[in-house]
Amino acid sequence: MIKIDHLTKQIPGGPTVLSDISFVAHKGEFVSIVGASGSGKSMLLKCLALREKWTTGKYTVEGVDVLANFFTGQSKIRREFAFLEEKPILSPSRTALKNVLVGTKYQTPAWRMLTGMVRNDDYMGAMDTLEKLGLLDKAKQKAEQLSGGERQRVAIARALVHGAKVLLADEPISGLDPHTSEQILRDLKALCQQGLTVVAVIHQSELAEKFSDRIIGLNQGRLVLDVRGRRLTTAEKLQL
Numbered sequence: 001m002i003k004i005d006h007l008t009k010q011i012p013g014g015p016t017v018l019s020d021i022s023f024v025a026h027k028g029e030f031v032s033i034v035g036a037s038g039s040g041k042s043m044l045l046k047c048l049a050l051r052e053k054w055t056t057g058k059y060t061v062e063g064v065d066v067l068a069n070f071f072t073g074q075s076k077i078r079r080e081f082a083f084l085e086e087k088p089i090l091s092p093s094r095t096a097l098k099n100v101l102v103g104t105k106y107q108t109p110a111w112r113m114l115t116g117m118v119r120n121d122d123y124m125g126a127m128d129t130l131e132k133l134g135l136l137d138k139a140k141q142k143a144e145q146l147s148g149g150e151r152q153r154v155a156i157a158r159a160l161v162h163g164a165k166v167l168l169a170d171e172p173i174s175g176l177d178p179h180t181s182e183q184i185l186r187d188l189k190a191l192c193q194q195g196l197t198v199v200a201v202i203h204q205s206e207l208a209e210k211f212s213d214r215i216i217g218l219n220q221g222r223l224v225l226d227v228r229g230r231r232l233t234t235a236e237k238l239q240l
């Protein structure tokens, strides 16, 4: 379980961009973060990924205080939490399969990223994962020839192959057409049913309602909604 207690982030010498945020995300849950532009969604996700520091507050994973424990806290997050960028960074001249196998700088040693060398027995797992995400026929295609939705799914496959138990996705469907957006969210939902935890920034609240188990709503850095297992009421939507 991921647990955030009273997290506040103040930019040094600047504004407070997250104020007193508390929520939990259980294993296998699909949690959407919604809110207007500038409400702090990406900042919250980056704090969860340890890409940003917060000012006060406690972050625990499986009961372990993340900041107080290096190996069972910070190191575990770096190993098991994958951050999915809005526009995934793939190596354009490498195939989808090679991108999945090689991993990112957070997932794999630098020498492997540079040389592209992988173990033969890793191939089967990568192909299985690409198949699960409907990309088997694209495995040998160069990343630069893939569509936006396919690139996003390659990034998801890459995270899974490198052992991600939690996906932190920053607007994973931004710029994609409605059909592809739903396909990606359906894939993520199916992975949650297999035990993956997903925390995703989603701009369209109707898609968040359709696919997520829990909706966290932010307004000007404050948590204004924490809704589980149902759609948002009109009054709740007005709070965003």
Ligand SMILES: Nc1ncnc2c1ncn2[C@@H]1O[C@H](COP(=O)(O)OP(=O)(O)OP(=O)(O)O)[C@@H](O)[C@H]1O
Pocket: 011, 014, 015, 017, 035, 036, 037, 038, 039, 040, 041, 042, 043, 044
């Ligand atoms: N380094 C920084 N210095 C000052 N302000 C910052 C910094 N980083 C973020 N902010 C501010 O924090 C607020 C929240 O930013 P964040 O990117 O989390 O918003 P968001 O909800 O993800 O917005 P969007 O939906 O437009 O991507 C914004 O007002 C932003 O300007």
